[in-house]
Amino acid sequence: MSLSNILFDYKHIWHPYSSMTKPLPCYSIISAKGVYLTLENGKKLIDGMSSWWSAIHGYNHPLLNRALKKQIKNMSHIMFGGITHSPAISLCQKLIKLTPSKLDCIFLSDSGSISIEVAMKMIIQYWNSLGQNRKKFLTIFNGYHGDTFGAMSISDPNNSMHKIYNNVLPKNFFAESPQSSFHSSWNENDLISFKKLIEKNELKIAGVILEPIVQGVGGMRFYHPIYLQKIKKLCDNHNIPLIFDEIATGFGRTGKFFAFEHANVVPDILCLGKAMTGGTMTLAATLTSRKIANQISNSKVGCFMHGPTYMGNPLACAVANANIKILQNNEWKKQVLKIEKQLYKNLFPLRKHFRVINIRVLGAIGVVECTQLINIACMQKFFVDNGVWIRPFKQLIYIVPPYIISSRALKKITDVITEALNYKILFI
Numbered sequence: 001m002s003l004s005n006i007l008f009d010y011k012h013i014w015h016p017y018s019s020m021t022k023p024l025p026c027y028s029i030i031s032a033k034g035v036y037l038t039l040e041n042g043k044k045l046i047d048g049m050s051s052w053w054s055a056i057h058g059y060n061h062p063l064l065n066r067a068l069k070k071q072i073k074n075m076s077h078i079m080f081g082g083i084t085h086s087p088a089i090s091l092c093q094k095l096i097k098l099t100p101s102k103l104d105c106i107f108l109s110d111s112g113s114i115s116i117e118v119a120m121k122m123i124i125q126y127w128n129s130l131g132q133n134r135k136k137f138l139t140i141f142n143g144y145h146g147d148t149f150g151a152m153s154i155s156d157p158n159n160s161m162h163k164i165y166n167n168v169l170p171k172n173f174f175a176e177s178p179q180s181s182f183h184s185s186w187n188e189n190d191l192i193s194f195k196k197l198i199e200k201n202e203l204k205i206a207g208v209i210l211e212p213i214v215q216g217v218g219g220m221r222f223y224h225p226i227y228l229q230k231i232k233k234l235c236d237n238h239n240i241p242l243i244f245d246e247i248a249t250g251f252g253r254t255g256k257f258f259a260f261e262h263a264n265v266v267p268d269i270l271c272l273g274k275a276m277t278g279g280t281m282t283l284a285a286t287l288t289s290r291k292i293a294n295q296i297s298n299s300k301v302g303c304f305m306h307g308p309t310y311m312g313n314p315l316a317c318a319v320a321n322a323n324i325k326i327l328q329n330n331e332w333k334k335q336v337l338k339i340e341k342q343l344y345k346n347l348f349p350l351r352k353h354f355r356v357i358n359i360r361v362l363g364a365i366g367v368v369e370c371t372q373l374i375n376i377a378c379m380q381k382f383f384v385d386n387g388v389w390i391r392p393f394k395q396l397i398y399i400v401p402p403y404i405i406s407s408r409a410l411k412k413i414t415d416v417i418t419e420a421l422n423y424k425i426l427f428i
């Protein structure tokens with residue numbers, strides 16, 4: 001890329017969570033195929049991120065590409081108001097089949113954050129139609145649900161910098177996040193904080209929202225399945241709907257098709273996104289029970305008040321259909337299990353490293369929690385120089401590689417992470 005283009009980017013273009021005056025360096029990628037990202041100089045990087053949990057089958061997948069090309073011949077987009085089309089119908093049929101039978105009605109939207117907004121609006125409308133003015137949500141610390149206002153208001157107050165938006169964000173209830181980790185034994189005390197909040201505020205709480213099992217970028221924590229089961233019981237006892245955010249974990253990442261299957265708990269609302277199109281197009285979905293959908297629909301207002309311009313985008317639906325078709329050959333189970341085994345083998349020895357607090361592995365997710373904050377720009381450069389693409393944050397080096405990654409490529413990633421821990425300069 002010409003120097004002037006690099007400077008233009010530097011000067012004029014926001015990147016995620018970045019500064020306009022002191023932006024972190026960006027790397028120019030010219031193509032991506034399988035698990036490889038190609039830099040301009042022709043150098044290939046092994047991808048450890050799946051473009052933020054989404055490109056589960058790798059890049060430039062022939063079946064996903066074919067689905068897009070086929071759909072583009074018919075129509076790329078058409079409004080969803082008063083119009084329907086088979087890519088959307090076929091996708092919703094698949095989603096209904098893949099999810100518990102209780103989840104019966106689907107709202108398609110354009111991104112994970114919006115699917116969360118939709119879930120929150122649905123719940124508020126649900127209570128409104130029952131004549132109750134319930135507006136608060138109950139969640140746990142260390143969560144992440146997106147960057148729009150509603151989603152921010154239920155994300156960890158420190159991570160999402162609630163303070164900046166102090167008087168703008170709705171105030172919600174935050175319980176302590178569970179300390180019993182996925183693989184440790186269950187400690188009943190984990191429930192105390194949540195139980196207190198739900199009992200004290202029952203009539204104010206519209207819904208409970210959680211990322212099941214895996215708290216993603218709010219801390220990359222894996223908590224105990226019994227926690228989810230107990231939360232579900234508390235919600236049922238207090239008659240409060242339960243929303244699961246499976247935007248990161250859905251479509252096999254944790255070793256189950258949905259993370260809630262680890263606990264056998266079915267939510268009243270389910271949000272999906274990220275991997276739904278295999279990392280090709282932006283698309284998300286909010287699935288609800290018929291009970292909630294009917295209550296909203298039979299109210300005075302009579303309809304659900306949301307309708308994005310690109311709702312049900314046919315290209316996105318077509319590629320999501322192809323993505324799910326690939327998943328349905330069930331290769332993902334073997335792939336994710338194989339990655340999990342290898343991550344245990346290659347990352348667990350790092351537990352003894354003096355720069356490591358904790359190593360966590362679940363499905364195709366590997367987390368190295370370091371004792372120090374990471375110098376992102378330096379470590380990113382170290383990774384790129386060594387031929388891998390990993391984007392660490394805070395004190396966390398985590399990988400969520402495409403399911404198709406070979407043992408050799410994955411070994412290279414864990415080797416480079418191991419090496420990185422030895423350099424003081426890569427930490428703050």
Ligand SMILES: *Cc1c(COP(=O)(O)O)cnc(C)c1O
Nearest residue numbers: 111112113144145146216247248
């Ligand atoms: C990424 C993510 C979101 C937000 O999705 P966007 O598509 O980035 O808006 C919400 N919840 C979780 C758990 C996520 O990982």
